[in-house]
Amino acid sequence: MTLNTDNYSKRTSIKAVIILEGESYNTGYQKIDPDEALRFIEGANQSLVVPGDQAKSDTFPFMNPYLLNTSSSRLEMQKIFYQQLLSIAPCYRLNTATGQYYEHLAMVKDILGTL
Numbered sequence: 001m002t003l004n005t006d007n008y009s010k011r012t013s014i015k016a017v018i019i020l021e022g023e024s025y026n027t028g029y030q031k032i033d034p035d036e037a038l039r040f041i042e043g044a045n046q047s048l049v050v051p052g053d054q055a056k057s058d059t060f061p062f063m064n065p066y067l068l069n070t071s072s073s074r075l076e077m078q079k080i081f082y083q084q085l086l087s088i089a090p091c092y093r094l095n096t097a098t099g100q101y102y103e104h105l106a107m108v109k110d111i112l113g114t115l
Helices: 034-043 072-087 101-113
Strands: 017-021 029-032 045-048 056-059 091-095
Parallel strands (some): 017 091
16 A cells, blocks of 8 residues: 555644643633743643543643653653744633533634634
8 A cells, every 4th residue: 555645735834722721710712922831731730531440630741641752852852842833823722621612612713813
């Protein structure tokens, strides 16, 4: 089987970075600076649901519970990647713990409509 490389784009333009947050103390969305977004992504508490088990909250580096290599050099490379990503587009934090999906969709459309 061969892959047809004509059917995908090697680059894309990023208009905004929207971080979905599941905390009930914050409502709506807010624009945040890249440093705050990076701090959030680096050490965010995430709820992981394992089938047949209770949800447990833990801290996963870069919001990735499946990151196998957590050496300091690997984490530094991840940090550099996210610093570059977060510096090229405005960053927003959107709370999904409150409200319905259609309200969240309206907020995303509002964010993208202002760009």
